[in-house]
Amino acid sequence: MEVSESSDRRAVASLRYLVYHIRVTNLRPxxxxxxxxxxxxxxxxxxxxxxxxxxxxxxxxxxxxxxxxxxxxxxxxxxxxxxxxxxxxxxxxxxxxAGLEPRDVEEVFELRRVLEPLGLERLAETWEGAAVRELSGFFGGFDEPLRREQYPEYLGRDHDFHKKIVACSRNSRVIGFYGILEQQIDRVRHYLSYGYEGRVEASLAEHKRICAAIGARELESAKGLLLEHLNMVEKTMVSFVESQDLERIIRERGIGE
The missing domain is CATH 1.10.10.10 (Winged helix-like DNA-binding domain superfamily/Winged helix DNA-binding domain)
Structure with a gap:
């Protein structure tokens, strides 16, 4: 009888230790x-x-x-x-x-001209209906001319459009690398938005032409229009950085103070 009681006590003690141990090991920081x-x-x-x-x-x-x-x-x-x-x-x-120099912008766009057309090429392998419909109507909610208060929404849509094109590559490494690249793109896009008048309507028109080519399932036309658009945006951004407008905006808005 004593042996049985002793065994029971040890079993209870072991169970209490186990419960406590489980609680401790399941804690997460x-x-x-x-x-x-x-x-x-x-x-x-x-x-x-x-x-x-x-x-x-x-x-x-x-x-x-x-x-x-x-x-x-x-x-x-x-x-x-x-x-x-x-x-x-x-x-x-x-x-x-990190500094922001013309060469930084040029390197970012060299990579974009490689990665983004790949997404269109993969899309064209099947012209999957849902993806084509989504991309072809991506800027349907924007009419020209855009009002200044619409710029943030438009720039966000711009971001999502190019990200969606890259996602069509169905290549996880390409998509992941583009995610890192996006940080550099968004950084320049933010500064450029302060002086985007005169360029935003042209950008919207370029995007709509790319969308129309995708909707018509015309790969070469869509790729050509995409590359033309990227070249124009690169030219605008490089000119913006070279003109010292970036430094002026930082001073005028007290950025970083």
Whole structure:
């Protein structure tokens, strides 16, 4: 009888340990993960929207104070942003927002001219009905001339259109790489939106012609119009950066102060 009671006590003790052990091992650092991702997103957004302008020095201690976090998630975020090309090393322990030069724009568009036509080529293999309908009507809700208050919505639609074209490649590595490239595209697009008058109507017309060619299932026409559009946008962006309008906008709007 004593042996049985002793065995029961050991079994209960083992069960209590097991329950406790399961509870402990199932704990996850949810808050820490959330903080790390939130810090990264906050810094990424500040760079893309120009609140942290090109070549601005980044002090991890000051950024941590501004965000109300420790320096560790800030450093982790800076490392990730360095990997995506938005942040550069400065010395052994410092960082700075990557500069924005004409060559940066040219390199981005060289890659776009490779990746985006691939999406159209893959789409043309089947001309899948749902994808064709979606792309051909992508800018149907916009009429010329666009009002200034419509620019943010239009630029967002522009972003989604080109992303959708790349998604038609059905190549996960191409799509993933384009996702990194998008950060550079969006960064320039944000600054350009301040001085986009005179170009936005032409851009809308170009997009609608690309959509019409896709709707007609004319691959070569769609590719030619897409490349023509990318060349025109590149020319506009390079001219914008070379003209020093970027620096003027930063000064006038107090970006990064």
């Amino acid at each position: 949810i808050k820490t993960t959330y903080v790390n991702e939130s810090v990264y997103e906050a810094l990424e957004r500040a760079i893309l929207h120009g609140e942290l302008p090109p070549r601005a020095a980044l002090n991890d201690r000051r950024l941590a104070e501004m965000l109300g976090v420790s320096r560790t998630p800030v450093r982790d975020a800076l490392h990730r942003l360095e990997g995506s090309g938005l942040v550069e090393r400065r010395g052994r322990h410092g960082w700075a927002v």
